[in-house]
Amino acid sequence: MKSAHTLVVLVEDHPGVLNRVVSMMRRRSFNIDSITVGHSEQPGISRMTLVVVGEDDEVEQVGKQLYKLMEVLKVTDLSDQACIAHELALVKVAAKAQHRAEILQIAGIYDARVIDATPASLVLEATGSEQKIDALLAMLRGFGIRELVRTGRIAMARGGTAAPTKGMTTVSNGVGDGAREPLVALTN
Amino acid sequence: MVLADAPNMTATALAALGERPPHPWTGQTLSGAQITCASLEAEGVTTVFGYPGGAVIPLYDALPGSGLHHVLVRFEQWAALAADAYARVTGRVGVCMATSGPGATNLVTGLANAHLDSVPLVAITGQVGQPMIGRDAFQEVDITGITLPITKHNYLVQRAEDIAPTIKEAFYLAASGRPGPVLVDIPKNVFVAKAPFHYPATARRAGYQPSTSPNMRQVKLAAEAINRAEKPLIMAGHGIMLAGATDLFARFVERSGIPVVFTLLGLGCFPEDHPLALGMMGMHGHRHVNAALSETDLLVNIGARFDDRATGKISGFIPQAKVVHVDIDPAEIGKNVKTDVPVVGDAAEVLKALTPLVAARRYGQWTGWIEGQRDEALLAALEDRPNHPEPYTIIKAISDASDGEAIVATDVGQHQMWTAQHFGFNHPDRWITSGGLGTMGYGLPAAIGAKLGRPDLEVWTVVGDGGFQMSLNELATAAQENLDINVAVVNNGYLGMVRQWQDLFHAKNYSEVEISGPDFVKLAEAYGVTGIRVKTDAEIRPAIARARSIKGPVVIDFVIEPEANVYPIVPPGASNSDALHRAFDDTDV
Ligand SMILES: Cc1ncc(C[n+]2csc(CCOP(=O)(O)OP(=O)(O)O)c2C)c(N)n1
Ligand SMILES: [Mg+2]
Secondary structure (H helix, E strand, O other): OOEEEEEEEEEEOOOOHHHHHHHHHHHOOOOEEEEEEEEOOOOOEEEEEEEEEEOHHHHHHHHHHHHOOOOEEEEEEOOOOOEEEEEEEEEEEEOOHHHHHHHHHHHHHOOOEEEEEEOOEEEEEEEEOHHHHHHHHHHHHOOOEEEEEEOOOEEEEOOOOOOOOOOOOOOOOOOOOOOOOOOHHHHO | OOOOOOOOHHHHHHHHOOOOOOOOOOOOEEEHHHHHHHHHHHOOOOEEEEOOOHHHHHHHHHHHHOOOEEEEOOOHHHHHHHHHHHHHHHOOOEEEEEOOOHHHHHHHHHHHHHHHOOOOEEEEEEEOOHHHOOOOOOOOOOHHHHOHHHOOEEEEOOOHHHHHHHHHHHHHHHHOOOOOEEEEEEEHHHHHOEEEOOOOOOOOOOOOOOOOOOOHHHHHHHHHHHHHOOOEEEEEOHHHHHOOOHHHHHHHHHHHOOOEEEOOOOOOOOOOOOOOEEEEOOOOOOHHHHHHHHHOOEEEEEOOOOOHHHHEOHHHOOOOOEEEEEEOOHHHOOOOOOOOEEEEOOHHHHHHHHHHHOOOOOOHHHHHHHHHOOOHHHHHHHHOOOOOOOHHHHHHHHHHHOOOOOEEEEOOOHHHHHHHHHOOOOOOOOEEOOOOOOOOOOHHHHHHHHHHHOOOOOEEEEEEHHHHHHHOOHHHHHHHOOOOEEEEEEEOOEOHHHHHHHHHHOOOOOOOOEOOOOOHHHHHHHOOOEEEEEOOHHHHHHHHHHHHHOOOOEEEEEEOOOOOOOOOEOOOOOEHHHOEOOOOOOOOO
């Protein structure tokens, strides 16, 4: 059964790394639902969050192909772990005087903050799951959404450990005991 | 039966990367170009294949002062492919170089070839000067971008002091784990800039840790599956040679008693004249081999990647079998074929661990059944066709003349498959063919690379009249280097393999496959080499004997039946069991 998998990919912070990842995904016809890249807690290491829709074995293949890129240090599938998966959205919504109160009320329901206002519009910032943001947007649509930007999902496992505890290589592929895991740099 | 003594790729390649005395230029301040040459020498490189141009003029300025033998090809693609063949026969990393822009793009097919066949290769390209990068400068192309999906890794070097560590890492990546091509792009001004030369002793990357030693739990599961099987079969691939595991593999086969089928690139990893060697599988595999695949209850794939030309339609491939898959690349496990027991590791290490765990057995009934599936009629008929030089007879005659000891490179097409089917490979690293990419033009440059890599061995290349016309300019290179290579042109006047598909699957619609060519004998003479024409069966063996007696390149033009087909052939999209076989009662020779 196809489902959306959230992959956390730790990569060396070099020029061209994003290109390598995306190029591999395209060439192998893997579908990227969303991708985000930013710094991680460690200097020199960037963290990507990839949302990939596919059968489990297909997604396992994504992980293995990612590992073939020299810059990829660790791939973790957060799908069967308790995790926080959020995105951020900025919404510029038309807000005539007579609608303003209603819009603010909706924003309140969804914990969205007002970060800019003009006589005719409001910019709201919302974070949370895709579903939550979808729901907020559905409520706002009637007022007129002038501009919208969504970051795509970023994710992190719940609990106290600082780094993903389990990489993808042990899944079912018989990789040697000592290989790849644990990656020293990432376990402290 | 002869067991292998030949060099083995990864093992040798890695050994070659080991400790060696420091380069005499160590500690000196050198130009980037000199550093490049010294780094190659520090890797033990002796021969490079290349072609100069603007961006690499500084590099070519430094070449004569180095100890490197540069082979000037006539087209950069053939430099990459000659280096590829050089790597295959020596087990060391092949090296090619080209200028920026068109020089670099001409390497692309060769890199793709090495990528698909897992051949260790390092390509050095010149790039326009750093201030010009991104401005569409003269002869600027984004070669690292272009080669991203067809290299194991690539680099754009930014500083002269980075050249040595980058080349170190490039060789390490090319040769280790699953080998492959690595490209190092160096801007012209970086070739000119100066830096102190220190060649690092080791290379390491956090994100690159190939798993060579297998998980013992998986090895035990594999052994259990093998010991339970009644009709097991081994699928032997290129990985066995890449791992330097041919001796270990022979021991495994001898002990387990399991019959062996070969992928196209696996040929030679175990002697074909051994009673347990069944021959090539797949699209042009022997009848009894594909029959065995249909019947087997356990397929033990060692070092092959379940290429579609080997498996045919997946749903019809090994319908009754469980699968043990040994591969150094975890991504190959389960990629094309569902695997019951995956074992990730280097074939040598896996075999060392696995062999003692498998029972010593013989499968008399099973092997007897397989032998019963042999197409005896085909062989009998092939032995007895005196009219035209029959492809089978040509291949057999070359094999006989060289006692099966020669290196045989091929081009791509029917002649390639006839050679794979009939040469009889008893040694590793002597069968040099473009498997994954099927690169026409490979044959002659491959022979050049092979001869330079193994001057001690007799070298033949079997080419079609189509593919030969793609790369015959390399006769000039062969002549210039005075290489003792024999070119057997299997001349059917057609792009034969395509014609065969049109014949069998497109109602004989021969669209653009009739191909004229020069008089290959005169052409050879124009290049200052010997040309021989063979039009009858009786002339085959004398011509081969004459070619072998002549030092230097020889071209033999074997004029064959134009519409001879390769059989068996599995129709595209069909199962291996649905192969078409040769019928002798019609005009089809
Ligand atoms: C560069 C390249 N172009 C096209 C093909 C497709 N192709 C495969 S075999 C073949 C015919 C080869 O003809 P020839 O070299 O005469 O060999 P023959 O099959 O006749 O033995 C062609 C065109 C290819 N493999 N490589
Ligand atoms: Mg031909």
